[in-house]
Amino acid sequence: RRGFYIGRFQPYHNGHQSVLERIACSADEIVIGVGSAQLSHTVANPFTAGERVLMLTRSLEGLGCPFYVIPIEDIQRNALWVAHVRSMTPPFDTVYSSNPLVMQLFSEAGMDVQSPDMYERQTHSGTEIRRRMLDGEPWEHLVPPAVVDVIREIRGVERLQRIAGSD
Numbered sequence: 001r002r003g004f005y006i007g008r009f010q011p012y013h014n015g016h017q018s019v020l021e022r023i024a025c026s027a028d029e030i031v032i033g034v035g036s037a038q039l040s041h042t043v044a045n046p047f048t049a050g051e052r053v054l055m056l057t058r059s060l061e062g063l064g065c066p067f068y069v070i071p072i073e074d075i076q077r078n079a080l081w082v083a084h085v086r087s088m089t090p091p092f093d094t095v096y097s098s099n100p101l102v103m104q105l106f107s108e109a110g111m112d113v114q115s116p117d118m119y120e121r122q123t124h125s126g127t128e129i130r131r132r133m134l135d136g137e138p139w140e141h142l143v144p145p146a147v148v149d150v151i152r153e154i155r156g157v158e159r160l161q162r163i164a165g166s167d
């Protein structure tokens, strides 16, 4: 069985990691979609698809289950989105998501959809982590160590603070 999990991963954090570690035990292989792949260098989407692929691949080295990380650009047409995703990914049978729109679109397409429990959603959210980066508050404990390394390498916090500034 092959499972599918999608997010924007701006950035990839311990909530995502906890879900993927749980899914890894119930699937033979995992396909991970990096959504809104075309977006980067904005306050809500600071990191490129390539940078997010790096965060995921490095963090999941010890997962113990083969995985594929596939960037997926947005199409502005929800009715066609499932077909778009499937055209970009290895075939999968089960979708793991708690995003209502993602769940609805895959259910309508007749796919098996499961909702993993959230992991400390209050702090473990991309929005909260980006806020902390902007405000100079600690965020490193909310992401896997490999993500701290990637964000340091690309000077990601400085990027976010710069693009949030006014001219």
Ligand code: ATP
Binding pocket: 006, 007, 008, 009, 010, 014, 015, 016, 019, 097, 098, 099, 117, 118, 119, 120, 121, 122, 124, 125, 126, 127, 128
């Ligand atoms: P943002 O605040 O930028 O939307 P996010 O934390 O919601 O970031 P996404 O990339 O939007 O991260 O989410 C990908 C998937 O991971 C979504 O289905 C989301 O519900 C799920 N997710 C997010 N945070 C957690 C968490 N703490 N525990 C489990 N799942 C989570």
Ligand code: MG
Binding pocket: none
């Ligand atoms: Mg989200």
